[in-house]
Amino acid sequence: MKLFDVYPLFDVNIVKGKGCKVWDDKGNEYLDLYGGHAVISIGHCHPHYIDKVSSQLNNLGFYSNSVINGLQQELAVRLGRISGCDDYQLFLINSxxxxxxxxxxxxxxxxGRTRVLSAEKAFHGRTSLAVEATANPNIIAPINANGHVTYLPLNDLEAWRKELAKGDVCACIIECIQGVGGIRMVTEEFATGLAQACKDYGTVLICDEIQCGYGRSGKFFAHQWLGIRPDIITVAKGIANGFPMGAVLISPDFAPKYGQLGTTFGGNHLACAAALAVIDVMENENLVENARQTGTYLMERLKELQQTGHHITDIRGRGLMIGIELDIPHKPIRERLVYNQRMFTGCSGTNLLRLLPPLCFTREMADEFIVKLSQELKH
Incomplete structure (x- = not known):
């Protein structure tokens, strides 16, 4: 059997990680400004994380959701406290x-409604309705194209209000900072106006914080920069630092019913131990504030580099979620950063480098990146 070939790959085999560094099977060291696509929140192989996950595995890795899981209850309390969403309810899943x-x-x-409003350039996942809410026809199979979703321009409040006024919209789903869409920022005016319009028309407002949440923006959730309170918040990626996990934070306006939602693996003991370890490290090492301060510094350095005139046309983002728009394709730049400079970055579209490093990223690492990016942009 061979692998189903759907991923374009760098010719690099990463076998080890520590903090913001990774190593390949030849012993080469790389600076990781990609974080496994924003998944590595507290750094690779953090000793506290290893200890907590190992200890839990030595006790119990899994049992079903038919019994009490005290780790789930502890995670709900801790996540509510660190996020400022104490009164929300928590449902745990896998992605x-x-x-x-x-x-x-x-x-x-x-x-009781079936229509969804989603933003142009949105990415919400690859499963049935999540992929239909993703504005990319190339990944929507015919079986998923069921006409539930209307795509609208981000930040065009009147367009969203016009659709909401029809009275048939089940939910609006937005990323407050679009990731795959190119680090596109929701404005405060749009966010507050949309939240009010959703209330006016009985529509549920969902904030997809899967990439932009969990401290990455310099606040725990990106929507907290915008002064809104979503009905539902979705998270994954950084929640367990690489262990497969996701969660739905549900406002107290929703009443749960037995059997309404369910999962086999979601909220298992090992996943909860990993997620609790992440919160421990985020609190003890002040990583949300570090993301804000280091991200601000890195964006300032990038804007200085932009003034040199070498291919950078725009810098946007918040915290450690940054987009570098170029007037040339990103592909050769990314490849040279990997093979010449030993640095991993993300990308979006044709011309955008995307930076999603672990939240323990430092100013010294930012300076190192600026030097090496500058070298490659001069080619």
Whole structure:
């Protein structure tokens, strides 16, 4: 058997990680500004994380959701406290796409509607309704194209209000900072106006915080920069630092019913131990504030580099979620950063480098990146 070939790969085999560094099987060291696609929140192989996950595995890795799991209850309390969402309810699953599926399902259970509003360039996952809410026809199979979703321009409040006024919209789902869409920022005016319009028309507002949440923006959730309170918040990626996990944070306005949602693996003991370890490290090492301060510094350095005139046309983002728009394709730049400079970055579209490093990223690392990016942009 061979692998189903759907991923374009760098010719690099990463076998080890520590903090913001990774190593390949030849012993080469790389600076990781990609974080496994924003998954590595507290750094690779953090000793506290290893200890907590190992200890839990020595006790119990898994049992079903038919019994009390005290780790789930502890995680709900801790996550509520660190995020400022104490009064929300927590449903645990395995991935970001699954989080969005359950969020949209819950919205439809609540108001009985079937239409969803999503933003142009949005990415919400690759499963049934999540992929339909993703504005990329190349990944929507015919079986998923069921006409539930209307795509609208981000930040065009009047366009969203016009659709909401039809009275048939189940949910609006937005990323407050679009990731795959190119680090596109939701404005405060749009966010507050949309939240009010959703209330006016009985529509559920879902904030997809899978990539932009969990401290990455310099606040725990990106929507907290915008002064809104979503009905439902979805998270994954950084929640367990690489252990497969996702979650739905559900406002107290929703009443749960037995059997309404369910999962086999979601919220298992090992996943909860990993997620609790992440919160420990985020609190003890002040990583959300570090993301804000280091991200601000890195964006300032990038804007200085932009003034040199070498291919950078725009810098945007918040915290450690940064987009570098170029007037040339990103592909050769990314390849040279990997093979010449030993640095991993992300990308979006044709011309955008995307930076998603672990939240323990430092100013010294930012300076190192600026030097090496500058070298490659001069080619």
């Amino acid at each position: 970001g796409a699954e989080a969005n599926e359950n969020a949209l399902k819950l919205a439809s259970f609540t108001n």
